[in-house]
Amino acid sequence: MCNDILKLLKIKDENIQVLKVEEDVEVRGQLSTVVYGTLSYTPKACMKCGCVNDGQIHKHGKRVSRLTLLKSQESNVYLNLAKERFKCLHCLKTFTAQTNIVDSNCFITNLVKLAIQDKLTRVQSEIDIANDCSVSPSTVKRCIHHISQSLIVKPSSGLPKHLSIDEFKSVKNVTTAMSFLFINNETNQIIDILEDRRIHKLKEYFYRFDRRERLAVKTVTADMYEPYINFIHEVFPNAILIFDRFHIVQHLNRELNKQRISIMNTCRYKSSTDYTKMKKHWKLFLSDRQDINSYEYFWSKSFKTYTTSRDILEYLLNLDQQLYDTYMLVHHLREALKQCDWLRFKETLMSVEKKHVSRGVWRVIRFYKKYEYILYSTIKHPKLNNGAIEGINNKIKLIKRVSYGYRNFNNFKARILIIFKLYQRRKKDSLLINNAA
Known part of the structure; x- marks a missing residue:
């Protein structure tokens, strides 16, 4: 069969050969398109012992895996891939042929994972994303936690010179029902989200940063919540406090x-x-x-x-x-x-x-x-205000509404960070803030 089907499916592994395609096959209770193919090649070395193939690695049957591909024409598409098995006569162990379209011991292709990652940056419920990518909601949740680990702020990353702080309505299991948010007031990018906005919790968080980093903060823009005033003067001694207009x-x-x-x-x-x-x-x-x-x-x-x-x-x-x-x-x-x-x-x-x-x-x-x-x-300082962070708060409300609410704060935080930080836009023109020191 012509392997141009591989191009349509965006499969670039030359070791995969398509045998046939069947339509309207019932998979997991839905009519889907199933592509049957084989994966075979001559290994250069044993994956178990590392011995170079000198004719002592033989074919040892096949193992069929059903891989989830991207949808085509609003139809779920699966690849029934018969992977070649090999046996090494040096170590007497067997191993399976590998392909770059899917990770080892995984049945969801890398393109599907990239599609999930891209859809997670949009205001869309996790169930809808799972349906669009032919996966389960649990798979989407695992992707969220995996991606969000790289977006967590560490004290060693430092603080920007111009901060903007605010709070937003959080999930029900949060003690004060309000969570704390702060952003870079120059780039309008979220830095981090804290579960609790109480002053002793904020101090506990910000004191993790080096004192030199906190002294380098020049301005902090906030609303007129009075407990923030003394807190800002204590944590950021050199910062100028600015009320949002x-x-x-x-x-x-x-x-x-x-x-x-x-x-x-x-x-x-x-x-x-x-x-x-x-x-x-x-x-x-x-x-x-x-x-x-x-x-x-x-x-x-x-x-x-x-x-x-x-x-x-x-x-x-x-x-x-x-x-x-x-x-x-x-x-x-x-x-x-x-x-x-x-x-x-x-x-x-x-x-x-x-x-x-x-x-x-x-x-x-x-x-x-x-x-x-x-x-x-x-x-x-007329250029410094909370306009950007108020817009972020408005989108956070939309995220919660589209997702029909969240029960767990960590899940909610991870989704917010992915939407706002995963694809950070490059800053075209630097924001000139005069007399901010």
């Missing part, structure tokens, strides 16, 4: 929205029309002031007239003076942060009076005043 704006917006809801509820029984207007146009309170339209008129059902977005906002703000003051304060801080204007940000922060803003906003302002030096570093 998104969380700064998020805290301000959350408290402004709470104040709007409070005023809206007070209008519920006094003036139902104002209640409806404030509920319907809530987005105007959180939109940037320069994005609010002041010249395009449209018909408003709640106002029953033609009006603009800016007119609606001014009307709603005039319903309560404290709401107006809170709105102006939040947007002044947001604009100063966006423009990286530290003097304006500080002046606005120091000019706030407790009686003029809501209780929630005042609590945020006190927090900002307490950690004023961190906010200064945040504004002076």
Whole structure:
């Protein structure tokens, strides 16, 4: 039979000869394509004793192995390979012919393993990968653990100069339900994932690294989780702590929205029309002031007239003076942060009076005043943020959802590392971070 079939099956071993091909053969309860072939050659030496073949190695029957190949035309394909057996008259031991398409004592070809490895880097459930490659889920799990061993970080590998840290919702058997993640803030590549985010566990992990490595860390970007602040100063003495800008704006917006809801509820029984207007146009309170339209008129059902977005906002703000003051304060801080204007940000922060803003906003302002030096570093380093790590967290949620959840943290961690670290993209342009030292 023409051995061009070997090319279609991507088998490059010249010692394999195809005998026949049978279709619609039932294998493991499924109709499959079975290729029958032989593997035979003249060995140069005995695989047991190492003696050179001087005519004392004879053929000694055949052993048939059913090897799993890649699917073809959505049909499972197997190779029934009759391997030649040899007997060495020097040591009186037998051995089987070897081929490069499959490892010794294995029945899954190397191409199938490579396909499994490639599919593991995509957001796809392990059962789907097993079905696509004609293997069992246990085989996929073994591949995951085998690959992930090479991705585990060792203390000798060191730490990058710019770190970004965050936590994410982990599996149920984790003590605090949250796990810790940190990445290289220059290359956006995951460094490692820790099961527990508690401070004593983090210290135990990072103290494994040499002190010189920890002193070389220049910046650490984190959210505004207060226990991280003292931890970072202790573990990385020379590092500049930077708050993520998104969380700064998020805290301000959350408290402004709470104040709007409070005023809206007070209008519920006094003036139902104002209640409806404030509920319907809530987005105007959180939109940037320069994005609010002041010249395009449209018909408003709640106002029953033609009006603009800016007119609606001014009307709603005039319903309560404290709401107006809170709105102006939040947007002044947001604009100063966006423009990286530290003097304006500080002046606005120091000019706030407790009686003029809501209780929630005042609590945020006190927090900002307490950690004023961190906010200064945040504004002076606008290129450093947690945008990349937040995107990673979003993909981690997708991995968990597609896989219908994980029960074991080690399995979950191994899959995350494979997806994000196995095929690391080369960095095209180096990220220039000015004044990060």
